[in-house]
Amino acid sequence: MATSLWGKVYYNDLFAGQLQQQPGGRCAFAYDAAYLEAGHPSIAFTLPRQAAPHICEQGLHPFFDNLVAEGWLRNAQARALKVDPNNRFALLLAFGHDCAGAVSVIDPAPIAEPSIDIGDPTAVAALASRASLSGVQPKLLAVKEGTAYRPARRDETSTFIAKLPSGPLRDIIENEYLTTVACRALLPGDEIAESEIANLEGVNERALMVKRFDRLPSGAKRHFEEFNQLLGKRSGDDKYEASYDDMAKFILKTPGCTPVDAWRLFRRVLVCFLTGNTDAHLKNFAMFHTGDGLRLTPAYDLVAAALYPEYRQIALAVGEASNLELGSLGPKHIVGLSVSYGLSRPVLIEAIKVLERRRKAAEKAVVDASRRIGEEQLGKSVLEFMERRWNGTFKLIGPYLSKKQSAAGTA
Numbered sequence: 001m002a003t004s005l006w007g008k009v010y011y012n013d014l015f016a017g018q019l020q021q022q023p024g025g026r027c028a029f030a031y032d033a034a035y036l037e038a039g040h041p042s043i044a045f046t047l048p049r050q051a052a053p054h055i056c057e058q059g060l061h062p063f064f065d066n067l068v069a070e071g072w073l074r075n076a077q078a079r080a081l082k083v084d085p086n087n088r089f090a091l092l093l094a095f096g097h098d099c100a101g102a103v104s105v106i107d108p109a110p111i112a113e114p115s116i117d118i119g120d121p122t123a124v125a126a127l128a129s130r131a132s133l134s135g136v137q138p139k140l141l142a143v144k145e146g147t148a149y150r151p152a153r154r155d156e157t158s159t160f161i162a163k164l165p166s167g168p169l170r171d172i173i174e175n176e177y178l179t180t181v182a183c184r185a186l187l188p189g190d191e192i193a194e195s196e197i198a199n200l201e202g203v204n205e206r207a208l209m210v211k212r213f214d215r216l217p218s219g220a221k222r223h224f225e226e227f228n229q230l231l232g233k234r235s236g237d238d239k240y241e242a243s244y245d246d247m248a249k250f251i252l253k254t255p256g257c258t259p260v261d262a263w264r265l266f267r268r269v270l271v272c273f274l275t276g277n278t279d280a281h282l283k284n285f286a287m288f289h290t291g292d293g294l295r296l297t298p299a300y301d302l303v304a305a306a307l308y309p310e311y312r313q314i315a316l317a318v319g320e321a322s323n324l325e326l327g328s329l330g331p332k333h334i335v336g337l338s339v340s341y342g343l344s345r346p347v348l349i350e351a352i353k354v355l356e357r358r359r360k361a362a363e364k365a366v367v368d369a370s371r372r373i374g375e376e377q378l379g380k381s382v383l384e385f386m387e388r389r390w391n392g393t394f395k396l397i398g399p400y401l402s403k404k405q406s407a408a409g410t411a
Contacts, residue, residue, distance in 0.1 A: 011043050025059055029053060077091050140161075142159075182365065182382065231246060240282075330400075
């Protein structure tokens, strides 16, 4: 890493500006004058185009902070660099070559190469690509050659994210695969990240191979930001310090966004509740940067987390209800959420009817998928949970609305 701790920031391989750590720990990002003069776009919603530097007194700007690796990968990177895992600027400089979206951060004068422990083949594979991936689950970047997958090499465009089993949650990749299958059946016409369970060259455990929606077959990058970045929140626990309503407000009030995305997002949140995806936080929803404005990315990171006892609490607040147990989610919460998303009562009713009509298709899809991967019992657990959630919340929404309407008519 450079002794002055500064890096060159690129947007789709165009030099966009310079990121520098200043005395006292604050950071400054300054757009390159030529980049601005050429009319190229902002690299982030919270970093609009301007000649003056963007200053962040608390270290990395939230946009850049969310590009830094987390969990297992962060610790592996810190060991390789021989730095404190909390030295986020150093980690981004050394491993910012391949980040989520179209922005990369490159150290112009690295002092030394990271020291990789060759005794750990998974760490070798993860660190070789010089990639920075958020999320605490072990993961690395990969490419597909024919029908086989291998870890991505340095200066190579990766097209897949390989997710690995995580500590005590040994069936987490199978869980995500089956939950994604269920969501695809429950959300006809919506975009869902493509994935499959497969072997990864050089890694002993099978992985969930998730196709990157921010990479095109040509190798071109598509820029996007997670809602944690869009709302100016830092990496870490900030991703839980919000409500599902906050994302709706952002879409409905931000110029260039479209109300149809609020509708699509609402349906995805409903399906998260139905499938037990309680860990659906701000980093698990994102929007593309397009020439017409911000647009929702495909749905991703879909996991029936509520199957694990420690994940029974819903990640974000539902209206005014914070730290809500999924089992306590009632019709009033769903109705209140629909209002925040700007949806009428008939639209809400139709959304519930669509879910009801798609339940059989989802059940069949999960059964078939669980057989393919040899996880019939896990598939059964996913479906049993969905059935309980349907009867405990969604089936009661119609009667709840009818009761409210009757009460209003007699008032």
